[in-house]
Amino acid sequence: MQHTAHSVWKNCLSFIEDNISNQAYKTWFEPIEAVNLTENSLSIKVPSKFFYEWLEEHYVELLKSALTKELGKGAKLVYSIKMENTQGKKKSHTESIPSTQRSNVSAQSVEFKSSQKNPEFKNPFVIPGVRNLKIDSQLNSNYGFESFIEGDANRLARSASLAVSNKPGGTSFNPLLIFGGVGLGKTHLAHAIGLEVKEKFPDKTVLYISAEKFTQQHIESVRKNNRNDFIHFYQIIDVLIVDDIQLLSGKKGTQDVFFHIFNHLHQNGKQVILTSDKAPVDMQEIENRLLSRFKWGLSAELMSPDYQTRLSIIENKLYRDGVEMPEDVIHYLAENIKSNIRELEGAIISLIAHSSFSRTEVSIDLAQQIVKNYVKKTSQQISIDRIQQVVSEYFQLDLELIQSKTRKRNIVQARQLAMSFSKRLTNNSLTSIGKQIGKRDHATVLHACKTVDNLKLTNKEFKKFYDDIDRKLKET
Incomplete structure (x- = not known):
């Protein structure tokens, strides 16, 4: 029977599949296409330079064994890599994989890579022209677990967040989707997870980003014709935190990119944390395949805090700010500002500022005036x-x-x-x-x-x- 590129690669895949995990096989070998077969040289097409680099670094011996088994000694593998920065044209590079010692293979791999240099991912968070490949986590150090007050309205979400922080990518909470109304602490919890992971696992790459900024970066990558670099940057993140994921609604291209990034991270045991003002079932104009993935892990809802939790939040904020306030004023604030934590903290700041500027004591009368004006301005929502x-x-x-x-x-x-x-x-x-x-x-x-x-x-x-x-x- 005459060999074809397809039949040779199919046999290679059978050998490869028997020697690696199912997850690794699906991620790194299923996307490869056989292109051409000439004597003992097989051409395959890989999605990107990043893909090639990963194969060379992790699976060169496995590829050599599989191809030698099919084509004999002297078998060669030719990579066809689509490079986006060449205006859609393909660059092909030939890499010989002889059935000799590993040192020869490595030497040829190094020679191949010398024309490419080491892979440098274009970091969308650094200033263009400044050589800095370090990834800033974009986290707010003020949003730690210690300043997030637990209550009945948020206990599940906080507990799940702590579990993820202790074992990122290693729990069934992947992804962890935290959802709820405005000002209830979604962003705070998301940052707290990132800060805790960085503290416990300093070698892990953590990144926080809003869905709006992610969308802007994607649009820019398409405009500059470096979409693959954008994808590859996000695929190297260990813990990805995306705030306000519902803002991807209606943005088909960005959803498609995020779908592939999500799959890659999830398949490789990386942790994904999402926040939203809606539960997955309530999200409009989000593709079903993406919504189904949001439901793989845990969706934890944050609700409006009860009276006791509001009281604790006020006391905690006053303690952290080094401010004293009469007990009756504290209770008045907790009783009258119920919608969300952001309004509660805003009213405290406003009360302290008025007291300071007018050089008067914090009193019930002043609190009543502030609460009346503040609640009116913030259009407190009906229950x-x-x-x-x-x-x-x-x-x-x-x-x-x-x-x-x-x-x-x-x-x-x-x-x-x-x-x-x-x-x-x-x-x-x-x-x-x-x-x-x-x-x-x-x-x-x-x-x-x-x-x-x-x-x-x-x-x-x-x-x-x-x-x-x-x-x-x-x-x-």
């Missing part, structure tokens, strides 16, 4: 409980009926309106909304929101219901 109350009063229904299992048309519509307004006016996830409105699941809430949107357009009476309730909620 699901309040939405249910307004809807039940509007339709003159008991709240228990709205939360019940009854399928009566008028009650179902009231329930659906409560769910729709909760999704629009609060930062709660669909799952959280469903739990609070009759212990429904997220799919029921999603269906309710779509039904309300449709009825608003097709039913004038229902549209009046919606507008009336909307007006009452705005007056709240």
Whole structure:
């Protein structure tokens, strides 16, 4: 039977697959294509220079054994590498792999690499023209675990974050997706993980980046025709932290790139941490293949802190800032600022500043003035409980009926309106909304929101219901 490039490489792959892990085989050998066979020389096409460098560094002996087994002594391997900086043209380099000592193979590999120099990944975080290949983690040293106060609303997320910090890439929490509303501590926890990993594993490369900046870098790499360098840079990260991943919505090209980066990191035991203001099921215009990967690990929700947690947050901040405040003022702040931690801390700073500038003592009167102005300015969000109350009063229904299992048309519509307004006016996830409105699941809430949107357009009476309730909620 006459040999072909395809048949020779297929046999080589069978040999290779038997000698390495399934994960390594899928990552480094499945993407390779057989191109041509001339006598004892096999040409293969690899995706990039980085790919070639990795094969030469880690699998040259395995390739030599596989090819020698098929083509005999003197077998040669020719790499065809697509180089993006040559305007789409391919550069081919020939690397001889003789069936002699390893020293000969290494010498030829070094000779091959001398024309390329050592691989220098273009670091998108350094100033162009400045020779600096060190990767800055981009972490904020103020966001450690010690300053993140634990409570019922965040216990799962904090515990999972600590577990990942102690064993990055080695837990079932990969990826770890932390989600929740604005100002609840997602970014704080993400930075805390990175700082802890750097402390415990100084040899690991950790990188924090916002999804918005990641998108900008990708667009720039396409414009400069060095997309492969962009991908390869992110593939060498050990712990990748991407903040606000929902901002990739609708950006197909960036999602595609992130998909390949994610796969590479996950397959090679690297850790991925993501934050989002939505649960995966609530993300719109994110490709299903990417969403499915977000669900591989753990999705941990951060919710609004309860009174005791808010109290602890205030006391912790005052202690760290070296500021004393009367007990009654501390309790007043904890009781009256409920939506998120960012607003709570902002009100404390504002209170201290007013006291300092006006040279007056911090008092309840001053706290009431600050809280009143601060909450008004920050447009504190309405709660699901309040939405249910307004809807039940509007339709003159008991709240228990709205939360019940009854399928009566008028009650179902009231329930659906409560769910729709909760999704629009609060930062709660669909799952959280469903739990609070009759212990429904997220799919029921999603269906309710779509039904309300449709009825608003097709039913004038229902549209009046919606507008009336909307007006009452705005007056709240």
